[in-house]
Amino acid sequence: MPDATGLELIAQELAGSAPDGEDPVLQTLHFRGRGTLLVRREGIRTVLEQLRGKGYGFLSSVHGVDHYPEEPRLGVIYELLDMARVDRITVKVRVSLDDPHVDSVTPQWPTADHQEREVYDMFGVVFDGHPDLRRILMPEDYEGHPQRRDFPVGGEPVIFTHNENEAMGTEP
Amino acid sequence: MSGQPTMSEYRRREQSITLSPVEEQVDTSQELLTLNFGPHHPATHGVLRLLVTLQGELVRDVKPIIGYVHTGIEKTAEDKAYWKVIPVIERMDYLSYYFNSMAFCGAVETLLEVEVPRRAQYLRVIHMELNRIMSHLVWLGTSALDLGAISMFWYCFREREKILDLFEMSSGQRMHTRYFQVGGVIEDIPDGFAAKLAGFLKEMPGRADQYGALLNKNEIVLQRLRGTCPLDADSLLALGVTGPLLRAAGYPWDLRKADPYCCYEEFDFKIPVGTVGDNYDRYAVRLAEMYESVKIATQALEGLPEGPHITEDRKVALPPRHELATSMEALIHHFKLVTEGFRVPPGEVYFPIESPRGELGCFVRSDGSSKPARVHMRDPSFVNLQATSKMVEGSYIADMIATLAMLDPVLGGIDR
Amino acid sequence: MKREPLAPSAGPTSVSPDDLRVRGLNSRQLLRGGDLQGITNPARLEGTELEKYVEESVMTTTLDKAVAWARSNSFFPATFGLACCAIEMMSIVAARVDVARFGFEAFRASPRQADLLILSGRVSIKMAPIVRRIYDQMLEPKWAISMGACCSSTGVFNNYALVPADKFMPVDVHVPGCPPRPEALMHGVLKLRKMVQDDPDMGWRERYGARGTEEVIPSPHATASVPLQGDASGA
Numbered sequence: 111m112p113d114a115t116g117l118e119l120i121a122q123e124l125a126g127s128a129p130d131g132e133d134p135v136l137q138t139l140h141f142r143g144r145g146t147l148l149v150r151r152e153g154i155r156t157v158l159e160q161l162r163g164k165g166y167g168f169l170s171s172v173h174g175v176d177h178y179p180e181e182p183r184l185g186v187i188y189e190l191l192d193m194a195r196v197d198r199i200t201v202k203v204r205v206s207l208d209d210p211h212v213d214s215v216t217p218q219w220p221t222a223d224h225q226e227r228e229v230y231d232m233f234g235v236v237f238d239g240h241p242d243l244r245r246i247l248m249p250e251d252y253e254g255h256p257q258r259r260d261f262p263v264g265g266e267p268v269i270f271t272h273n274e275n276e277a278m279g280t281e282p
Numbered sequence: 283m284s285g286q287p288t289m290s291e292y293r294r295r296e297q298s299i300t301l302s303p304v305e306e307q308v309d310t311s312q313e314l315l316t317l318n319f320g321p322h323h324p325a326t327h328g329v330l331r332l333l334v335t336l337q338g339e340l341v342r343d344v345k346p347i348i349g350y351v352h353t354g355i356e357k358t359a360e361d362k363a364y365w366k367v368i369p370v371i372e373r374m375d376y377l378s379y380y381f382n383s384m385a386f387c388g389a390v391e392t393l394l395e396v397e398v399p400r401r402a403q404y405l406r407v408i409h410m411e412l413n414r415i416m417s418h419l420v421w422l423g424t425s426a427l428d429l430g431a432i433s434m435f436w437y438c439f440r441e442r443e444k445i446l447d448l449f450e451m452s453s454g455q456r457m458h459t460r461y462f463q464v465g466g467v468i469e470d471i472p473d474g475f476a477a478k479l480a481g482f483l484k485e486m487p488g489r490a491d492q493y494g495a496l497l498n499k500n501e502i503v504l505q506r507l508r509g510t511c512p513l514d515a516d517s518l519l520a521l522g523v524t525g526p527l528l529r530a531a532g533y534p535w536d537l538r539k540a541d542p543y544c545c546y547e548e549f550d551f552k553i554p555v556g557t558v559g560d561n562y563d564r565y566a567v568r569l570a571e572m573y574e575s576v577k578i579a580t581q582a583l584e585g586l587p588e589g590p591h592i593t594e595d596r597k598v599a600l601p602p603r604h605e606l607a608t609s610m611e612a613l614i615h616h617f618k619l620v621t622e623g624f625r626v627p628p629g630e631v632y633f634p635i636e637s638p639r640g641e642l643g644c645f646v647r648s649d650g651s652s653k654p655a656r657v658h659m660r661d662p663s664f665v666n667l668q669a670t671s672k673m674v675e676g677s678y679i680a681d682m683i684a685t686l687a688m689l690d691p692v693l694g695g696i697d698r
Numbered sequence: 699m700k701r702e703p704l705a706p707s708a709g710p711t712s713v714s715p716d717d718l719r720v721r722g723l724n725s726r727q728l729l730r731g732g733d734l735q736g737i738t739n740p741a742r743l744e745g746t747e748l749e750k751y752v753e754e755s756v757m758t759t760t761l762d763k764a765v766a767w768a769r770s771n772s773f774f775p776a777t778f779g780l781a782c783c784a785i786e787m788m789s790i791v792a793a794r795v796d797v798a799r800f801g802f803e804a805f806r807a808s809p810r811q812a813d814l815l816i817l818s819g820r821v822s823i824k825m826a827p828i829v830r831r832i833y834d835q836m837l838e839p840k841w842a843i844s845m846g847a848c849c850s851s852t853g854v855f856n857n858y859a860l861v862p863a864d865k866f867m868p869v870d871v872h873v874p875g876c877p878p879r880p881e882a883l884m885h886g887v888l889k890l891r892k893m894v895q896d897d898p899d900m901g902w903r904e905r906y907g908a909r910g911t912e913e914v915i916p917s918p919h920a921t922a923s924v925p926l927q928g929d930a931s932g933a
Contacts, residue, residue: 141629142392168519170634171643171660189632189643189660196540200632221522224668232356247349247697248859249824256357256858259655263354263361264858266851321828324777324807328784329825350825351781353848354859361857370854373876376782420785439792457782457877694781697822 117145120199124160146200151212154203158188158215166190166199169215172225174233178259182206184233188215205235214240232257314342321350327424327686328693332670339678344671348664352697359657363623364390364464367654371644372458374659375695377420380406380413381637383462385644385659388543389633390464393626393648396598401589402466403545407582408479409452409461410544411575415486416445417638418568418575422493425565425687429506434496441489444482451475464624465599466592476583483580490572497565507562511673511685514559521672522665525640527689530567531559537636544635548585549578561681564688571638598624623652632660639663639690661695763895769813769839770894773887776812777805778832780819783846786877787818790887795880802887809835814890816883817863820848826861833867841894843886844869847876 117138124147125133134153139146149157158169168191175185188201203212214237216222226237227246234255237243245252254261269277319332329350335343355374359367371386372379384406391398398406423438446456452471453459461467497503515533528535536553538546554570556563592599596615605612618624626648634643640662647656666689673689674682779787790797797803806812809832821829833842842863847853849863850872863869870893873886 142395142631144632146630169522170641171632171645171658171665173645173658173660175630175647175656175658187630187632187645189645193535193540198632198634200630219522220520221665221668224664228664245349247352249349256354257656259360261357262858263357263856265856265860266862268856321825322778322809322832329780350822350828351820352822352824352859353781353820353855354857355855357859358855358857373782373854376785420788424788435788435791436793439789440794443789443792443794456879457785 114140114145117147117199120145120161120164121147123164124157144198144200146202148202148204151203151205154188154201155213155215155218157201158190159218161190161199161201162218165192165194166197168193169219169221170198172215172222172229174229174235174257176233176257176259177204184210184235184258186212186229186235207234210235211238212236213238214243216240231255234258313337327691328696330667330686330691330693330696334679334682336679341674341677341679341682344674344682346667346670348667348693348696350697351693353694355698356657356659360654363652364626364654365619365623367657368463369458369460371657371659372460373694374698375637375639375642375661375663375692376457377417377692378413378637378639378642378695379458380410380462381635381642382644382659383460384410384544385633385635385637385642386646386657387462387464388635389631389644389646390626392631392633393629393646394464394598394624396465396593396595398466398544398593399590400545400587401470402591402593404582404586405467405471405591406462406544407546407549408579408586409449409467411579411582412445412448412479414575414638415572415579416442418572419445421568421638421690425690426497428683428687429503431497431500431503434493437489437493437496441486448475448479448482451478463592463599465595466590468592470591476586479579479583483576483583486576487573490569490576494569498569503565504562506680506684507565507688508560509558510561510681511677512558512560513669513673517672518559518669521669523640523669525636525638525662525666526567526571527564527640527666527669529553530556530563532557537634537641541634543633546578549581551578551581561684561688568638568690625650625652626654634660637662639692639695640666642695659695659698661698663689663691663693664696664698667691667696766895770891771801773802773814773841773891774804774806774812775802775814775816776809776832776836777807778815778817778829780817780821780825781848783818783848783877786880786883787816787845789880790883792880795884797884797887800888800891809833810837812836813840814887815840815842816845816887817842817849817869818845818877820846820853820855820860821863822859823861826866829863830866841870841890842867843871843873843883843890845873845875845883845886846878847874850874 117140121135121138124135134149134157135147136150137148139148147157170189170191173187175187177183177185182204183206185202185204190199190201191197205212212235214222214226216226216237217239223241224246226240227243229235230237230243231245231247232255244250248256267273267277315336317334317336319334321329321331331347331350333345333347334341353373355370358370362370368383368386372383374382419438419442423435426432426434449459450456452475453461453469513531515528515531518528518531519533524535532555534553534555537543539553551574554567554574556567596612600619601609601612601615606616628648628650630645630647632643632645634641636642641660642662643660645656645658645660646654649655670685670689673685677685789795791803791805809815813836815833815836817829833840844850844863848855848860851862852860853876871886871890873883875882878886
């Protein structure tokens with residue numbers, strides 16, 4: 111795990127690497143021994159490639175988070191692993207609901223294929239450049255993105271004595 | 283074709299699945315056939331659907347379609363207090379339930395910064411290694427069943443029953459035992475468990491020798507598994523594959539050795555590594571792992587330290603029952619824990635462990651309340667399944683069945 | 699389904715309303731409930747009519763019972779494992795709880811050859827139409843066991859993704875547990891076996907709302923020859 115100073119050094123080296131010249135790293139966070147880089151969504155591909163250059167060559171996991179009610183709401187988290195030095199680093203991108211587009215990293219990291227599809231299915235984040243962005247866990251024609259915080263859990267109503275009549279539709 | 287029947291929207295969307303481009307077929311006698319290995323099929327391990335494009339008997343493309351056992355576990359987990367999440371999260375990868383709960387408990391313990399007592403860690407190791415043996419036994423039994431060696435099924439399940447007896451002894455349940463809790467294990471092992479476990483561990487290597495004697499040099503097994511569907515380590519790493527599949531390709535990566543958690547650094551064991559990365563290596567690696575798990579469990583049993591079986595922090599773990607009669611604080615803690623549950627400081631953490639199928643990671647995001655804000659399990663089978671199409675390209679259907687068996691996909695984990 | 703009345707045997711069988719067989723038929727009719735229009739009530743028959751009625755019903759009932767006995771002892775379960783309960787279902791095939799003792803070890807892969815669907819595991823909304831299709835592909839008579847909490851109700855997971863099996867297909871036996879022990883599943887299968895043995899008409903007409911679709915051939919012997927099992931209330 112890069113310690114706090116190592117994390118800051120990495121963030122400094124990444125500054126100025128984005129295609130539009132701006133610093134892609136918005137924030138660094140060192141929590142419970144792990145480093146997290148909050149990155150602007152335009153620079154995600156270059157940041158991951160730069161980190162691959164530093165040795166983090168294994169994309170362990172791509173998953174989504176819903177930060178409701180904080181804005182920007184939807185987050186995509188990339189967990190990178192450096193197998194040679196056994197080092198992990200986390201890269202985070204946050205997008206809002208009105209413009210939930212993130213560049214897909216699948217062309218460079220094939221492991222992100224199904225995982226980005228899952229983030230799309232569960233949260234609605236659209237990955238531009240993904241070869242085959244379809245729903246993966248829910249039926250193809252399902253409407254809604256279940257893992258968002260404002261999506262109801264759903265399910266059958268549990269029938270107790272106090273609501274058995276309205277649940278079963280019988281007369282009390 | 284004249285007069286295509288009108289298709290529903292659903293079917294039309296299904297047809298939008300893009301299959302990989304294949305070279306132009308000049309020979310029209312060998313046209314491509316798209317076959318649906320439906321979710322209900324005797325050979326798919328669970329409800330996995332495959333769209334297979336065949337040219338004669340050769341597989342040109344495989345597209346797995348999953349989601350038929352999607353249970354919304356992660357959504358359900360957001361609705362429950364942390365300790366109530368444990369039974370829900372255990373049912374994800376249903377052959378390695380101790381690993382699911384270990385990943386989750388490890389993540390929550392990291393967030394809480396609570397220390398797990400050594401006895402609890404050793405007990406966790408014992409149960410996890412027993413689970414690993416059990417998962418490999420089920421894999422071996424069902425894979426041999428797929429290949430046609432049907433009697434292996436009964437031999438493997440005979441051992442599995444012994445392991446489940448041990449689980450029943452320590453926790454009362456055969457599967458999904460809810461034994462691991464945040465801070466340790468829920469109960470100490472009863473009398474007689476150590477003796478029974480020692481007896482089992484003594485005879486298990488002999489049984490594994492029997493399985494090896496049946497299958498290792500079997501002509502049919504060799505012909506079906508040796509040299510079929512190999513994939514090199516670089517492609518596997520690019521696809522994110524971990525676990526026995528990666529080790530079979532020659533890459534010695536095991537989180538128990540590389541990034542030890544839960545006292546694994548105190549045990550002496552080896553990691554079986556293959557050479558070629560074909561199906562036979564995947565089989566051999568898993569068979570060898572059973573021996574290593576026996577070794578770890580034996581060492582853990584012999585070195586089992588005395589001490590509490592769960593953390594002493596009353597804000598996290600339930601106080602022992604006898605304290606409730608005398609101590610007011612214990613009563614209040616008990617009440618608070620049972621009704622509301624413990625609160626976890628806000629933060630996000632990712633806790634990876636080595637499950638029988640690869641890297642099982644649990645991501646927990648806490649917003650400071652007593653319910654998690656997001657639980658995500660990075661399931662190894664979900665990521666390993668992406669390697670299927672690369673592995674089986676250009677091989678026969680029968681090899682595809684064998685490869686699926688050797689991949690060891692557990693659909694509960696894939697679909698969550 | 700037509701039941702042809704048999705010619706009553708010529709012989710010194712004198713049947714009176716106190717006869718055990720008549721009393722058995724009476725109580726059976728009572729249990730079926732109420733006054734059955736159009737059905738011959740054996741309590742009201744006398745003499746030769748009663749005799750004929752008893753001959754017919756006892757013969758067909760015994761034959762039905764024999765067929766039911768054969769059917770119940772040779773279930774062919776369909777391999778339909780969905781999730782964790784499937785592992786425990788595999789355990790009943792294994793050596794400790796041996797389902798082959800009862801003759802049920804022939805798990806058929808094709809639903810067309812199976813007659814028992816053991817739904818083991820959680821049924822998601824994506825899988826439900828497929829389960830229904832498999833169930834429809836099975837030939838009558840067929841039975842379904844819902845194994846485990848997840849398919850009986852939604853079990854541990856009461857959420858958007860699951861549907862209990864009762865909502866889309868008729869289930870005969872629910873086996874509780876998460877997962878049920880192999881012995882518990884065995885108990886459920888044996889309960890189903892007993893159900894099939896005791897009640898030959900397994901109620902598929904009731905399941906599909908097809909009561910009254912039995913074909914009736916007016917017999918020259920009895921006054922009103924209607925299928926004796928169950929009620930024939932309205933078509």
